[in-house]
Amino acid sequence: MPPFHKLGETELFRGSLIQVASARFAGPDGIEFERDVVHHPGAVVVVPLTGSGTVVMVRQYRAAVGGELLEVPAGKRDVDGEPADVTARRELAEEVGLRAGRLDLLARFYNSPGFTDEFSFLYLAQDLQSVPSDRQGAEEQHMTVEEIRLKDVPAMIANGEIVDAKSIIGLCLAMRSTEAATA
Numbered sequence: 001m002p003p004f005h006k007l008g009e010t011e012l013f014r015g016s017l018i019q020v021a022s023a024r025f026a027g028p029d030g031i032e033f034e035r036d037v038v039h040h041p042g043a044v045v046v047v048p049l050t051g052s053g054t055v056v057m058v059r060q061y062r063a064a065v066g067g068e069l070l071e072v073p074a075g076k077r078d079v080d081g082e083p084a085d086v087t088a089r090r091e092l093a094e095e096v097g098l099r100a101g102r103l104d105l106l107a108r109f110y111n112s113p114g115f116t117d118e119f120s121f122l123y124l125a126q127d128l129q130s131v132p133s134d135r136q137g138a139e140e141q142h143m144t145v146e147e148i149r150l151k152d153v154p155a156m157i158a159n160g161e162i163v164d165a166k167s168i169i170g171l172c173l174a175m176r177s178t179e180a181a182t183a
Contacts, residue, residue, distance in 0.1 A: 060143035101127025
């Protein structure tokens with residue numbers, strides 16, 4: 001049987017960040033079907049870990065959920081051709097005013113592959129130094145920066161204080177990384 005393959009797509013909407021399309025596919029059995037697909041330029045996620053065992057996070061309003069979420073710094077890959085690690089360093093400085101002396105790639109993942117091609121690069125940032133921040137957009141202008149003890153993260157995830165998937169992935173991998181480094 002041949003694999004799934006794309007037959008084509010029609011753009012339905014183009015915004016400043018995403019493009020929405022209706023795409024046609026054929027399955028291994030030849031049966032055709034349609035899916036809505038959201039195209040996204042991709043993102044970076046950064047877990048800034050201080051020398052004292054805290055993680056620098058942001059609490060910001062998210063319009064799609066109608067409320068504030070506690071998240072690790074992140075941003076879209078909106079500069080054409082910019083390497084992901086450069087974007088991560090830029091976003092870390094813009095959002096929380098930090099520069100990483102050390103930036104390690106922990107993971108790469110699709111955020112929600114059931115409907116979007118958004119792909120994220122997740123970094124652990126260490127050896128942090130303060131730099132001027134340059135927050136962009138209404139949400140960032142009003143967000144707060146918080147330091148959370150890494151050892152408190154499991155309870156915060158369990159009790160619903162941290163519900164953002166990229167942050168949960170990043171924080172869990174950061175905990176695993178620091179445990180491996182001290183073992």
